[in-house]
Amino acid sequence: DGGITQSPKYLFRKEGQNVTLSCEQNLNHDAMYWYRQDPGQGLRLIYYSQIVNDFQKGDIAEGYSVSREKKESFPLTVTSAQKNPTAFYLCASSIVLAGGTNTGELFFGEGSRLTVL
Amino acid sequence: AQRVTQPEKLLSVFKGAPVELKCNYSYSGSPELFWYVQYSRQRLQLLLRHISRESIKGFTADLNKGETSFHLKKPFAQEEDSAMYYCALSGATKLIFGQGTELSVKP
Numbered sequence: 001d002g003g004i005t006q007s008p009k010y011l012f013r014k015e016g017q018n019v020t021l022s023c024e025q026n027l028n029h030d031a032m033y034w035y036r037q038d039p040g041q042g043l044r045l046i047y048y049s050q051i052v053n054d055f056q057k058g059d060i061a062e063g064y065s066v067s068r069e070k071k072e073s074f075p076l077t078v079t080s081a082q083k084n085p086t087a088f089y090l091c092a093s094s095i096v097l098a099g100g101t102n103t104g105e106l107f108f109g110e111g112s113r114l115t116v117l
Numbered sequence: 118a119q120r121v122t123q124p125e126k127l128l129s130v131f132k133g134a135p136v137e138l139k140c141n142y143s144y145s146g147s148p149e150l151f152w153y154v155q156y157s158r159q160r161l162q163l164l165l166r167h168i169s170r171e172s173i174k175g176f177t178a179d180l181n182k183g184e185t186s187f188h189l190k191k192p193f194a195q196e197e198d199s200a201m202y203y204c205a206l207s208g209a210t211k212l213i214f215g216q217g218t219e220l221s222v223k224p
Contacts, residue, residue, distance in 0.1 A: 031210075033211070033212075035214070040126060040216060040217075041216055042123070042203060042214045042215050042216035042217045043161075043203065043214035043217075044214075045211055045212075045213070048210070048211050050210060056210075058211065090161065092161075100209075100210065101207075101209045101210060102207065102209075102210060102211070102212070104149050104151050104163075104166055104205070104207040104212060105151075105163050105166070106153075106161075106163070106212055108160045108161040108162065109160065110160055111160075
């Protein structure tokens with residue numbers, strides 16, 4: 001089954017702990033994204049990556065970190081510095097066009113719900 | 118600044134009634150706009166994009182540069198249209214989403 005796979009689906013964390021959310025894709029897409037989805041606030045971009053070993057901060061990167069060591073993988077670490085980490089996290093990927101722009105069509109995973117106890 | 122605004126958090130209509138989900142944007146350039154939909158227990162997925170000028174599941178959206186709007190319309194709502202709808206703006210390397218509108222179609 002091709003697409004984006006996020007794991008785990010549900011995760012509980014104690015305050016002060018770091019946690020890493022996994023995102024893997026087999027679509028051979030160059031670009032990958034992490035969004036945070038909160039009720040009433042829509043999707044807010046955390047980090048994105050257009051190419052392996054390179055990534056950029058989105059609008060709400062503070063308290064998060066990412067890596068892009070492989071094309072198919074883009075894990076997100078929610079650190080203890082993130083003040084309000086309880087949320088639904090969505091990973092996505094897209095094709096990058098020759099000029100470096102994206103097509104606008106993102107393919108999303110099923111999401112990971114993180115709850116801080 | 119690049120921004121997408123969806124003024125309605127919730128839109129509730131009866132089956133067969135017309136639907137219009139509002140979207141306004143702010144972008145200094147030639148915008149590319151999209152509508153995404155998330156049905157219950159399904160992944161967020163692309164519904165339509167303005168450059169295609171297509172109708173998907175009876176929905177259409179016209180880009181109005183003068184009013185900086187990209188409203189989503191359907192003449193006769195169906196119960197299966199109930200979902201969360203997001204308007205999105207392509208900023209070259211990333212997609213900026215609005216706050217989302219929950220559409221509820223009642224029988």
